[in-house]
Amino acid sequence: MDPQQQQQQQPIRVVFALLPGSLVLDWAGPAEALRIANQRLRAVGQPERFAIEFASPRPDSLSSVGVALAGLASLPTQWDGPAWVVLVGLPGNSIAIDNPEAQDLLHWLRGLRFERHRLELVTICAGAVLAAHAGALAGRRATTHHHHLDELRTVEPRCDVVANRVFVIDPPLYSSAGVTTGIDLVLHRIGEICGEALAAQVAQTMVVALRRGPQDPELSPFLAYRNHLHAALHRVQDAVSEQPQAEWSVPRMAEVAHTSARHLTRLFVEHAGVAPLAYLRRLRLAAAQLALASGANVTRAAELSGFGSDTQLRRAWHQFGLPGSPSEANSPLKT
Numbered sequence: 187m188d189p190q191q192q193q194q195q196q197p198i199r200v201v202f203a204l205l206p207g208s209l210v211l212d213w214a215g216p217a218e219a220l221r222i223a224n225q226r227l228r229a230v231g232q233p234e235r236f237a238i239e240f241a242s243p244r245p246d247s248l249s250s251v252g253v254a255l256a257g258l259a260s261l262p263t264q265w266d267g268p269a270w271v272v273l274v275g276l277p278g279n280s281i282a283i284d285n286p287e288a289q290d291l292l293h294w295l296r297g298l299r300f301e302r303h304r305l306e307l308v309t310i311c312a313g314a315v316l317a318a319h320a321g322a323l324a325g326r327r328a329t330t331h332h333h334h335l336d337e338l339r340t341v342e343p344r345c346d347v348v349a350n351r352v353f354v355i356d357p358p359l360y361s362s363a364g365v366t367t368g369i370d371l372v373l374h375r376i377g378e379i380c381g382e383a384l385a386a387q388v389a390q391t392m393v394v395a396l397r398r399g400p401q402d403p404e405l406s407p408f409l410a411y412r413n414h415l416h417a418a419l420h421r422v423q424d425a426v427s428e429q430p431q432a433e434w435s436v437p438r439m440a441e442v443a444h445t446s447a448r449h450l451t452r453l454f455v456e457h458a459g460v461a462p463l464a465y466l467r468r469l470r471l472a473a474a475q476l477a478l479a480s481g482a483n484v485t486r487a488a489e490l491s492g493f494g495s496d497t498q499l500r501r502a503w504h505q506f507g508l509p510g511s512p513s514e515a516n517s518p519l520k521t
Contacts, residue, residue, distance in 0.1 A: 197237045198379070199269040201262060203294075204242045205276060205287050209250045211365050212274035212310040213240075216372040222388045223376045235380055243290035250277050261294045265305055271298065275311025275364055280337055283319055295320035302357040308371065311364025318342035327356040331364035382408035382472075383427040390420055407472035411465055414457040418443040422450070423458075423465070430469040431492035436462050471502045478515040487512065
């Protein structure tokens with residue numbers, strides 16, 4: 187069994203490695219996104235995918251806002267199955283490592299061997315600077331909070347430091363600019379592992395209206411048109427995003443919303459800014475893009491995504507202004 191197949195069957199151990207003063211938003215937001223993902227999975231009878239832990243060189247610590255954290259686990263030394271190590275930011279204009287806790291954390295990090303689908307490193311805000319001090323960013327692309335970009339370049343000159351990005355993906359390294367962008371990064375990873383429909387549901391539960399991606403301001407089509415709080419409309423959008431290939435019509439969508447087809451159309455236009463069938467075509471197009479990138483031919487991609495024919499897929503492709511053609515997008519995903 188290859189590592190990716192193994193990851194699909196085992197829960198991912200997510201270890202938030204905290205130092206005294208760790209920025210609360212850097213770890214609490216991403217942890218909540220993972221918790222909600224688990225909750226959503228349980229609700230539909232599926233197993234949880236994320237096992238969340240909080241570890242530190244000391245069992246007790248103070249957060250950035252002065253709240254005491256107790257019962258923190260020791261920094262783990264045994265790894266069974268897929269895992270993420272999450273490093274978060276600290277207050278201040280630079281990251282101080284001349285203290286026992288930071289030195290213990292760096293010593294621990296230097297002993298880890300990061301590998302895609304096995305042990306992966308996630309950095310939020312100035313957590314990237316800590317990773318750089320541990321030698322984990324040499325030869326990698328990464329980002330961090332804009333206040334720490336120069337510091338990161340100085341600490342690790344061999345790192346390709348990317349400015350003005352919400353997050354940067356260079357497996358097994360996943361880095362984000364900080365604070366709320368850590369949520370964006372974790373939502374992206376939830377989408378990779380559990381599906382974009384689930385990531386959309388998590389984002390809406392957190393009232394994250396506009397989830398951002400590695401090429402911000404690009405937005406996942408599964409989250410576009412959802413900058414609203416209308417519960418019935420979200421219910422329809424959840425159902426359509428979970429099965430865009432199903433035989434949807436406006437009357438069938440209206441049944442999900444428990445309203446009339448005419449009223450549902452008004453709700454879509456008023457709250458989502460798009461007509462229901464145009465929304466459906468955009469989701470089907472996104473599903474077709476994923477199928478094409480995975481190696482499906484145009485006919486198969488059209489079938490998997492709910493388009494009635496190659497011609498319908500090509501028409502939607504050009505309608506939404508995507509570059510090139512479906513045939514040109516028919517290539518395996520880069521690893």
